[in-house]
Amino acid sequence: MNRPIVPKLVIVSPCYNEEAILAYSAERLTSLLRQLVQQAKIASESYILYVNDGSRDRTWELIEELHQRYEEVNGLCLAGNVGHQSAIMAGMLEAVEEADAVITIDADLQDDLAAIETMIDRYREGYDVVYGVKKTREADPWLKRTTALAFYRLQSAMGIRAVYNHADFRLLSQAALRALAAYPERNLYLRGLIAQLGFPATEVDDHISARVAGSSKYTVRKMLILAMDGITSFTTRPISWIIAMGFLSLLISVAMAVYVLVSYVEHRSVPGWASLMLSLWFIGSMLLFSLGVVGQYIGKIYMEVKARPRYHIAKQLKHHDRPTEH
Ligand code: UDP
Ligand code: MG
Secondary structure, rough: OOOOOOOOOEEEEEOOOOOOOOOHHHHHHHHHHHHHHHEEEEEEEEEEEEEOOOOEEEOHHHHHHHHHOOOOOOEEEEEOOHHHHHHHHHHHHHHOOOOOOEOOOOOOOOOOOHHHHHHHHHHHHHHOOOEEEEEOOOOOOOOHHHHHHHHHHHHHHHHOOOOOOOOEEEEHHHHHHHHOOOOOOOOOOHHHHHHHHHHOOOEEEEOOOOOOOOOOOOOHHHHHHHHHHHOOOOOOOOHHHHHHHHHHHHHHHHHHHHHHHHHHHHOOOOOHHHHHHHHHHHHHHHHHHHHHHHHHHHHHHHHOOOOOOOOOOOOOOOOOOOOHHH
C-alpha cells in the first residue's frame, strides 16, 4: 500500500441543526487547510466535507452558500436524521476512494484544531489511526464529563477495547477506512470498531473548548442510545451472567434443600411448605440456566448476523508475473 507523503486530506464534519456555527466553522477549517497546503503537509486538492444529517434549520442552505464561497467546502445532504455516527460514516464512505486520509471533527469545533496538524504528522510517520484524546474537558458540563468518564470505565470493565477519553475526533488512513467500510452493521459505535481494526494507531492531545455558538445536539436520549450501542454491539457478556446466575441459584437451591429437609424431619414445617420450597428454588435455577443457554445461541446468531470481517490484511509480499519455465 503506497502512502503519499503529502496526503490528500478530507475533513468530514457532521452537522445537525448547526446554522449558528457553520460560517465560523467553515472559515476556521478552510484557513487551516490553506495553511497546511502552504506548509506542503497536505495536497492542494484536500477539502472539507460537511454532512447535513437531516437538519430542520438552514444548515443545508448554509452549506450550499459556503460551497459557493470556498473552493475547499463540499457538502453531502442526507435525506433524514440518521444520527451522529451514521452521518460520520456516510461522509467517510463518500470520501474513501479519493482521500488518502480522513479526519472527522464535530462541526462545532469544540476539539483542538491545532491537533489536526499533529495528526497529519503522525500519518506521515506511518500511523493509520490517530486518536484525539481529550486531555482537558472543563468546557464540558459536569454531568456530561462525569457520565462519560464513568462510561469509559464500565466499558473497559466489560472487556471492550476502546481508547479512554476519545470520542470521534480522529484521523484514519485510506487503508483503515477501507477496513472500516467492510463492517456492514447498522448499530454503529465507530470508536469500538476502529479499536478492533488492528492498524498501527497512536494518540494526540485534544483540549475541549466550549461551543462558540448553538447548543449541544446530543440529547440525553441520544447519549443513552450511543452508550447502549457501545456495550451491546461488542459483547454478549451479560448473557453469560445469566448462566452464572443459574449456577448460583442451583447452589442456593442445594443449600435450601438441606435446610428444608432438616426442618421437615424435625417437624418444624407446615404441610406443603417443604415440597413447595424445594421445587421453587430448583425450578428457578433451571429456568435461569436454560435462559442463559438459549441466550448463548442468540448471542452467537447476533455475532454472525453482524457479518464482521474476520481479519484485515496489513501488508503482503507477492511475486508478480513470474515467467513459467518449461
Ligand atoms: N450531530 C449529528 N446528528 C445528530 C446529532 C448531532 O450529526 O443527530 C452532530 C452535531 O451537529 C455535531 C456533532 O454531531 O457536529 C456532535 O454533536 P454536539 O456537538 O451537539 O454534541 P456534544 O459536543 O455536546 O457532545
Ligand atoms: Mg459538541
